[in-house]
Amino acid sequence: MADEKKLLLKIQRYNPERDSAPYLAPYEIPWDDQTSFLDALQYLKDNVCPDLSFRSSCRMAICGSCGVMIDGAPKLACKTFVRNYPDGATVEPLVNFPVERDLVVDLTHFLEYIEALKPYVIGNARKPADGPNTQTPAQLARYHKFSMCINCGLCYAACPQFGLNPAFLGPAAITLGHRYNLDSRDHGKNERLQTMNTENGVWSCTFVGYCSEVCPKHADPAAALQQCKADSALSFAASVLNCKKNKEVSHGNKT
């Protein structure tokens, strides 16, 4: 054990029952080439500070639970290796979210926005008896990239617009909505566009693009946002063109 390699990690700690503000605490961890940041956090919880709080589950970049800031960049702790930080690193909770305790953040906003964009098939009247609802490879390719999202929240930590305005629906929620808008089995695009077209919808995005850079599954939320802007603009143009027609219909109903 004496010749074990050691690395200094500064971890942000915050106990709401005791602390008025978060602070950085230094910890030494043993490591080798296979040690991930999640392994390091688990080592500390098991051996040094049992009260250290962090979220994790699958340990293989599927569940999206262990998002943290490592040296100021949003990363999945399970997918980021200590060997790439030979001079040590700082581990903090995801920015742009309120800190509940240590590395655990409150994701309520994020989850509500996902729910608001209805990421499920809408308006498909097919019954199981109708058989499988097949798609061509080209139809799948239209949305496949966007379906990779694992709801880890890294893109929200990367988005300065969400940091400045927490009412912004944000990258992942809009990406998931767009994924269903592009699905040939779905008919709920107009329903979702009503939410996407709002002030805190797609137009709050200024295309910083860092969300796509940090996405651990390469879901490319920045692309989804820009494509939604195009859809939103077309929907606006269509609404203007239909305005006169709708007015005539509503006047006709009144009389």
Add this chain to the structure above:
Amino acid sequence: MATKRKPYVREVDCCWWKGNPYYRFYMLREGCSVFMVWVSLLFLLFLFSPSSFATLIKNPIICLLNFAAFLASLLHTKTWYDLTPKALNLPEAKLAAIVKWLWAVTIVFGALVLLLSLF
């Protein structure tokens, strides 16, 4: 039992973009628009007072400003074309061809404007 939750909210300060190279480049990209305002003002001057415009553009400081505006517009064009594929849901091969076409049209149009202004 009363909750012991006390979520700590970290404020975003006005210098949020300084600590990250990606954000700094984003600010530079968006900052190019300041030079576009300058060029628009010059064009307005040309419309309302062509003689003052002709005198003004010979000033070395104005020449420097115009050269900076030219570099800014080049950077803006490069970043804009690089980001164009994001807004289009098309196969990779088609996107690469579209970006090449955008550059081809820009270069041909730029050369045409240059020729027209010289002769």
